[in-house]
Amino acid sequence: MDPLALLTLQALNALSLSALLFFISLGLTLIFGIMRVVNFAHGALFMLGAYVGVTAHNASGSFLLSLVAAPLAAGLLGLAFERTALSRLYAREHSAFLLVTFGLALALTEAIRLLWGADARQAELPDALSGIVFVMDEPFPVYRLLLIGAGVLCGLGCWAGLQRTRLGLLLRAASQNPVMTAALGNDVGRVRAFVFALACALAALGGALAAPLLSASLGLGSNVIIDAFVIVMIGGMGSFLGTAAGSLLVGFAQTFGNYYLPELALGMTYVVMIAVLVLRPGGLFGRPE
Amino acid sequence: MLEMQGLRGGYGPAQVLNDVSLSVRAGEVTAILGRNGVGKTTLLRGLMGLLPRLSGRVTLAGEALAGLPTHRVARAGIGYVPEGRQIFPELTVTENLAVGQRSPSRLWPAERLFGLLPNLRERQRNAGRSLSGGEQQMLAIARALVTDPRVLLLDEPSQGLAPMVVQELARILRHLAGEGVAVLLVEQNLRLTETVADRIAIMARGTVVHDDTAAGFRAAEDELRHRWLTL
Numbered sequence: 001m002d003p004l005a006l007l008t009l010q011a012l013n014a015l016s017l018s019a020l021l022f023f024i025s026l027g028l029t030l031i032f033g034i035m036r037v038v039n040f041a042h043g044a045l046f047m048l049g050a051y052v053g054v055t056a057h058n059a060s061g062s063f064l065l066s067l068v069a070a071p072l073a074a075g076l077l078g079l080a081f082e083r084t085a086l087s088r089l090y091a092r093e094h095s096a097f098l099l100v101t102f103g104l105a106l107a108l109t110e111a112i113r114l115l116w117g118a119d120a121r122q123a124e125l126p127d128a129l130s131g132i133v134f135v136m137d138e139p140f141p142v143y144r145l146l147l148i149g150a151g152v153l154c155g156l157g158c159w160a161g162l163q164r165t166r167l168g169l170l171l172r173a174a175s176q177n178p179v180m181t182a183a184l185g186n187d188v189g190r191v192r193a194f195v196f197a198l199a200c201a202l203a204a205l206g207g208a209l210a211a212p213l214l215s216a217s218l219g220l221g222s223n224v225i226i227d228a229f230v231i232v233m234i235g236g237m238g239s240f241l242g243t244a245a246g247s248l249l250v251g252f253a254q255t256f257g258n259y260y261l262p263e264l265a266l267g268m269t270y271v272v273m274i275a276v277l278v279l280r281p282g283g284l285f286g287r288p289e
Numbered sequence: 290m291l292e293m294q295g296l297r298g299g300y301g302p303a304q305v306l307n308d309v310s311l312s313v314r315a316g317e318v319t320a321i322l323g324r325n326g327v328g329k330t331t332l333l334r335g336l337m338g339l340l341p342r343l344s345g346r347v348t349l350a351g352e353a354l355a356g357l358p359t360h361r362v363a364r365a366g367i368g369y370v371p372e373g374r375q376i377f378p379e380l381t382v383t384e385n386l387a388v389g390q391r392s393p394s395r396l397w398p399a400e401r402l403f404g405l406l407p408n409l410r411e412r413q414r415n416a417g418r419s420l421s422g423g424e425q426q427m428l429a430i431a432r433a434l435v436t437d438p439r440v441l442l443l444d445e446p447s448q449g450l451a452p453m454v455v456q457e458l459a460r461i462l463r464h465l466a467g468e469g470v471a472v473l474l475v476e477q478n479l480r481l482t483e484t485v486a487d488r489i490a491i492m493a494r495g496t497v498v499h500d501d502t503a504a505g506f507r508a509a510e511d512e513l514r515h516r517w518l519t520l
Contacts, residue, residue: 091341166387169380173388176377183337183371184389185363185436 005136010255012135016144018251019151020213023206024224025231025243026158027199033175033238034195035086037094040101043225044108045074045200049207050216051112054121057211063126070208071201078200082193090192105221113218120217129212147209154202155244162240171195175238227254230269234276236286245284249276290315290471291336291349291367291440298335298343305331307495309345313440318462318472320482322518323492329475330372332492333442337369338362349440363389368438372445374429378418382409385417385428386435394435405464406431423454430461440471447478459484479518483507491517 024046031039049070056062056069081104089096124130125143132139162168170191174181182188207220214220231250235242249272257268264271276284291313299305305328313319321329335343338359347354349365363369377385386402394402403410406427412420420428426446433441443462447455455478462485466472476482482489489506491499491513499506499513506513 169384169387173377173380173384176379177375179339179359180369180371180375180377181388182359183339183363183369184432185360185391186388187358187360 001138002136005138008136009138009140010259011252012140012144012148014252014255015151015248016147016251017255018247019147019154020206020210021224021227021231021251022151022244022247023154023209024203025228025235025247026154026240027202028228029232029235029238029240029243030171030195030199030202032232034171034178034192035090035097037097038101038229038232039196039199040098040225041081041104041108042199042203042228043221043223044105044112045078045203045221046207046210046224047216047218047221048077048108048112049074049204050211050214050220051116051121051207052204053208053211054123054216055116057123063129066123066211067205067208071205074204074207075197075201079193079197082196086196087189087193109218109221116216118218120215121211122215123211125212143212147213150209151247154205159240167191167194227269230273234273234283236280236283239283239285242283242285291473292347293332293336294346296332296335296343296345296347296355298340298345299331300341305495306335306343309492309495309497311490311497311500313471313473314488315439315471316466316469317487318466318474318485319488319490320474320476320486321490321492321497322476322479322482324518325477327492328495329492330444331495333369333371333444333473333475336362336367336442363436363438366437366439368433368436368441370426370429370433370441370443370446372448374422374425376417376420376425376428376432378416380417381414382417382420382428383413385432389432389436394437396437397431397434402431402434405434405461422449423451423457426450426454426458427461434465438470440473441465443472443474445475445477447476447481455481479514493517 024042028039028042052073053066053070057066085100086097089100129143129146131142133142133145134140162172170181170186174188174191178188227250231243231246234249235246250269253268253272254265258265261268280286293309293311296306296309297304309332321332323329331340334340336347338357343355345355349367352365354362354365357365377388380388408424409427409431412424417425417428446458450458459481462472462474466487474482474486483503486503489501489503490497498517
């Protein structure tokens, strides 16, 4: 194969992986930004999205519908969880929050095992999306291009939402100073609930998009949450642009690492993380706290 | 306008406020003086619904406020300019102001606001972090004003400001009282307090130990200072 074509295809593969990682790490960073805590359940929500997506797709025959059903289910679950459990914990120590989200991750994984069984579920792509296109005379799956597009759209949409809407403004204000945001007449509890639900929905959308590639299996959540943690740290905790940059770095490191240094592939993510954190301890776009 | 009766409260087991009663009238600047740690900041935090424990009565034009969550207190018509200004460092001046405007301000549209606080007009696109201390204080006041408050609480606004800026602050507070706002000012700066206050209260050990007109304060100033204010 022409080396340039190989490089291009690998770059496209890396971009499509980055897009999937972006869906989960973006929600993680939004939650961290406004609540200053890490949501351990985020991987499980990604996994839930994959299962709900596969089931909705098989039941309805519509792939598009599965991309609506998965984020809707996870978003509602996230909203209910935030209102009933998390909202009581903000005044407490962070460890309480971490333990409760860790508990949710365990409970969700077990619930999925009970509902769907231990076997992996493979989603079949509709014909229109399972084809290939030729990139520099080499075949490339259409679906991976679609993932890249979905990641870019999601990034632009969230960026516009953060910068141009009142809710985005309140989210940014509350991540800097929640007390003053409330003292200016804003219900910060509602902002938090919305952000948490939105972040859960994004993770599940990522899971539903990933299902045709990775298939829905019980290890999916714990695999992907580690990458997402690394991305959020690389980017700088709570930074939107940092999360985008971190997703790209990890996506490229894993894809190219797999190809050129297969014996080191598992470690590539951490090599990148250590390199970034040595040079910039707060992450690429992090603010010193 | 703002009435406090028998306020008690604090953080955890520590009782900081110990039976505070005070009235703040519309069109007047009421100042609270007192040494460090007597509960002045805690009182303002209590009014804003920011204390874990608070008992007693607070009414704003007859409407009960005690026990309401912070955002409801703000919506009821109380503006808060906290200790240390607490502006949003990563938001622009315009965005800082927008946080408090669930709908555009009726009483403080841009022209009127920048007429009172002209330094901010030029800095609307600048990040809060890049403002000088004086500009940050003006922004903290502006941000409270655009919520259209009937009562404005200020916690040591003169702290760390140059004398020129403190004079500017005095002008602004007098102007606000002239517009009918009820101003409650917590201060350590005696000169600023005597320049702007209509009434002066003194707090000690979590309660109000003196409450009189500014003229009454001046008449007994030496004794009051010695007893309650100097170390």
